Amino acid sequence: MxxxxxxxxxxxxxxxxxxxxxxxxxxxxxxxxxxxxxxxxxxxxxxxxxxxxxxxxxxxxxxxxxxxxxxxxxxxxxxxxxxxxxxxxxxxxxxxxxLIESKNELDEVEVVAKKRLFERKIDRLVFNVENSSSNNGDILNALKVTPGVRVLENGISIIGRDQVRVLIDGKFLELTREDLVNYLRSIPAGDIASIEVITSPPAKYQAEGNSGFINIVYKKNKSNSWKNNIFTAYTQKSYPTLYLGNTFSLKKNKLQLYANVGLNKGNSAVESTSDIYYEDFENKSRRKFKNETDFLSSRFSLDYDFSSKTSIGIIAQHYTIPQNSRDNEILNITNNNTIRERFITRANSDQKSKIASYNLHLIQKLDTLGRQFSIDVDYFDFNKDRERYFFTNQVNGSDELINNFEALNYGKQDIENYSFKIDFEYPTKFVNISLGSRISFTNITSDTKLFNIENGENILDTENSNVFNFEEDIQGVYIDFYKKINEKWQAKLGARLENTETRGELITNETVNRNSYLKLFPTAFIQYNIKENRSLNFSYNKRLNRPKYWELNPFKWFRNPNSYSEGNPFLLPAITDNFNLRYTINKNLTVSSSFSTTDQGSGQITLLNEGDINQIYTRDNYYKSDTYRAQVSYDYRKIKWWDSHFQTSVFHTDVKVRPLYRNIVNVNNGTGVYFSTNNTFSLWNNLKFDLSFWYSAPNKVFFEKREAKSLDFGINFSFLGEKLQCNINAYDILKTSNRDIIVYTKNIRQVYNDYYDNRHFVLSLRYSFGNKKVNVKSKDFGNDEEKNRVD
The missing domain is CATH 2.60.40.10 (Immunoglobulins)
Structure with a gap:
């Protein structure tokens, strides 16, 4: 002490x-x-x-x-x-x-205290989903109207930040961007109490993730009862999709049980365009996909209280996600608007992901003062098999055949992770202390092969095939101190220390790359209540972004004979320092300013050369950036039946490119503006409307981006005493949520646009029955950081 x-x-x-x-x-x-x-x-x-x-x-x-x-x-x-x-x-x-739960249950009288639709706390914004018409449908639909969060079909982000990590009840849910979106479709929004947007995570959380967290909080109900939810949703995009799921929860005496199963079947469309302007010719590509994505998800948890102080539990979680994609691409090489050459590619891609997670946890209370410790042991297994067959005809401007290419790309990735962590909660007379440690072991094997098909025979291309093994060990410890000093001051200070050791081996050429780094990640939160309805909040933290596992693998994955992507085994984690100052008035008006600086920033680099139509997409730590941000948000609730949240932000980014890439990558220092409004209208007890709109102005932050916006509408109504709920939602009604991205490589101008079928209509139904006093503790896994980096 x-x-x-x-x-x-x-x-x-x-x-x-x-x-x-x-x-x-x-x-x-x-x-x-x-x-x-x-x-x-x-x-x-x-x-x-x-x-x-x-x-x-x-x-x-x-x-x-x-x-x-x-x-x-x-x-x-x-x-x-x-x-x-x-x-x-x-x-x-x-x-x-x-406090002891009341034994006198109210069977005929229900007292409801309605929370604000949006709440601002010391380190997060809380969206109380249960008070919105978005509480039906899946949780993905609720995220789409969450302030500061942008949801597209290919991923989730916090405005002004490139990546985000998702948690469930404070535990990380780690999947690829695509698999995460699919999984969230399996969670009924009616089971969710709130969504928390955490832009400055405290030291208790793993250091991975420099762009903030989204924490999904399940509803907490009373004990000695059970509940069942049946949920179905029909989604109409370019193609229809149907989802069916069931959730059962039970808490009886010392036993708590939760089981969920979900099945999704359907298709979606993707349209991708790229225009590359060389000095002597133009390269214009138009590509269309039809993705058939089915998935089966299941989650089972069981907790048992051996005594008032000791609880033990298990979690088993499985996903099977087969995906089939058919795409057609026409690549025109033009000169003065005359087609010189054309590449016509037809491709079939098949992949199947299998994910299994297992968790064993123990919670031991030490006394009645709140002192306790918890232990988590986790195992995570991820397997992905994928094949891509493509056939390309090369023709001249008169459509006469010049050449053809036929090939098969095969990839197999196996990831195993073991982790162990222990956390202590130790409130004292003067300060609440949290401390703990975690160790993690990850083993990865990636096998990638390219077969050239000649006369119906698969011939292995040894130059573009490899086997890559990767090992990563992480050890971390943390400590947090929280103190509410008086009615005006409260503070939370902490630090996390993590040591990382990696070893990557490329079996094909016997190349071994090792890396080791020890980093300290401090955090600080200080809040001062100036007056009863005014407060000032300061926060600081240091975070890092480790590379995804596939980004470290130097395999080549071909889109067509002239274009492929590859990883980089020498990638380092990006390190970010975040500073934020926030002023709040009457709990509904917030003005904030922030500054973040990132070192060793990494991202995709497009390698092009004049006179050469080949496109290589690789990755490297090529920049350092400083971002300044000002934001104003306002919650309007002066009319009983109208809840509204307005938010606008302005951010400016300065980028410095490493000398190695200054003549290759052209990035911009620029300013961006974002605005959003989310409105809920409760006209009757069983009828609610949602109307949301966001707008992102044209900007030149890193790369030049055209404007984007989205108008969304939802209606929710209930029957049978709210047991049956129906939700109708329309998203991206104007089909304006995607934008052109303009990139320069060696002064070669490129214009890209990827549209992921964002405009869609959803009709969902949820029927609940059972005793509504259910209280099931929801717990997630302890090795979630590693799961987030798979592909």
């Missing part, structure tokens, strides 16, 4: 400056979960109210009183009142107060 004294002195230096005495406590339930918004009332012996407050997100409260004798009453819906007579002659820390 002696090492903590300087920190504690800094945190509590203002604690003794108040003349009045302080009564401090933390309110939790029997499961040791914090109870937010509990009423805390202090009265005199004759019943006169002296002071009052409500608990915050941690369950904490502080009352300022004079010396004397009082009665303290703490109450919350569904729990027995906690009453105690106390004598105050000095500062008093009541530590943890446990």
């Amino acid at each position: 002696s090492l903590l004294k300087p920190t504690l002195f800094f945190l509590f230096i203002s604690y003794s400056s108040y003349a009045q005495m302080k009564i401090v406590g933390v309110v939790k339930n029997s499961s040791n979960a914090a109870i937010e918004f509990a009423n805390v009332v202090l009265t005199s012996p004759d019943g006169k109210i002296i002071a009052g407050s409500v608990t915050d997100a941690t369950g904490g409260f502080v009352l300022s009183v004079k010396q004397g004798n009082y009665k303290l009453v703490i109450s919350f819906i569904g729990y027995e009142d906690w009453i105690k007579n106390i004598s105050v002659n000095t500062n008093k820390n009541l530590e943890t107060i446990t």
Whole structure:
């Protein structure tokens, strides 16, 4: 404890400056979960109210009183009142107060306290999905109307940030961008309480992910009951898709069970264009896909409370995602608008991904003060097999055959990950301490082959085939200190230390690449409540972005004879420092400014040469960037039936390219503007409307981007006492959500546009039955960082 004294002195230096005495406590339930918004009332012996407050997100409260004798009453819906007579002659820390669930159940009367649609907390924005018409359909539809989040068919992002990590109940859900989108379609939004957008993660979270988190929080209900949800959705894009899923949850005495299964079947279309302007000719490509994506997902969890202090549980999670794609590409080589050559490619791609995750966890409470530790042991297995057959005819301007190419690309990737972590929660009289450690072991084998097909015979192309083995070991420790000093000040300081060791071996040419790095990742949150309805918040953290596993593999995956992509075994993680200052008024108006600086930034690089139509897509750590951002958001709720959230942001990025790439990659320093509005209209108890719109202005941040915007509409209505809910949604009604991207390589201008069938219509139904008092703890895996980097 002696090492903590300087920190504690800094945190509590203002604690003794108040003349009045302080009564401090933390309110939790029997499961040791914090109870937010509990009423805390202090009265005199004759019943006169002296002071009052409500608990915050941690369950904490502080009352300022004079010396004397009082009665303290703490109450919350569904729990027995906690009453105690106390004598105050000095500062008093009541530590943890446990509320007991009420035995007198209300069968005929339901009391509903409606939360704000959007809430701003110390480190996150909370979207209460259950109060929106987006609470039907799948969780992907709810994410589409979440402020600051952009959802397209090929991935999810936070506005102004390239990548984002998704969590479920505080645990990472790690899949590829494409598989993640497919998986989220299997989660009914009706099972979700809220979506949290976390732009400055604390030290407890793994250091991976420099673009923020999205945390999906399941509903929490009462015990000794069960519930079942049947969910189906019909989606019409260019082609139809049908989803059917069922969720069953049970909590009975010491046993908690959760089971979910989902099946999706359907197709989608992708249109891709690229125009490359060389000095003497133009290269214009038009490519169309039809993707058939089916998936079967299942999740099973079982928890058992051996005693009031000890709980053990298991989770098993499986996905099977077969995907079949048919695409046609016409590549025209033109000179003065005259076709010189044409490449016509027809391709079939088949791939199948199998994912299995297993988790064993133990939660052990040490006392009634909230001190506890948890242990997680995880295993993760990922397999992907894929084949791409393509046939290309090369013809001249008169459509006379010049040559043809026929080939088969084959790839197989196996990933195994084992991890172990332990976390301690140790609240003390002065500060709440969280600390823990985690170790992870990953083994990857990638086998990639290219066969040239000649006269019906597959001939192995040894130059473009390889076997790549990769090993990665990560050890990490962290510590967090949280203190609500008084009614005006609260602070959270922490640090995470991670050591990473990697070994990549290219079997084909016996090349071995090793890397090792030790990094410290500090975090800080400080909030000052200037007045009752005004607060100032500062946060800082350091994060890193490790390369995806496939990005490290130097295999070549061919799109056609003239174009392929490849990985880079020498990629390093990008390191980002984030600073943010936020000012909030009346909990509905927020003005913020931020600065982030990224070193060793990596991304895709297109290699082109004048007079050569070949296109090579590779990756490297080629830049350093500084980004400045200003943002204003406003929640409007002055009309009872209208909830609205407005957000606008302006950001400017300065980029410096490594000397090696200054004559290859042309990037821009530029400014971007983004605006969004999300509106929910509750006209009747069983009828809600959603109307959302976002707009991203043209900008030259890194690359030149044209404008993009999207108008979305939704309607939700319920029957049978809200047991049956119907949701109708239309997204990207104007078909304007995609944009042209303009890139320069060696001053060769390129214009790209990829449209992922974003305009679509969804009709969904959800039927719920059972006892609505269900309370199933949802827990995720401890090796989720590694799962996010698979492909």
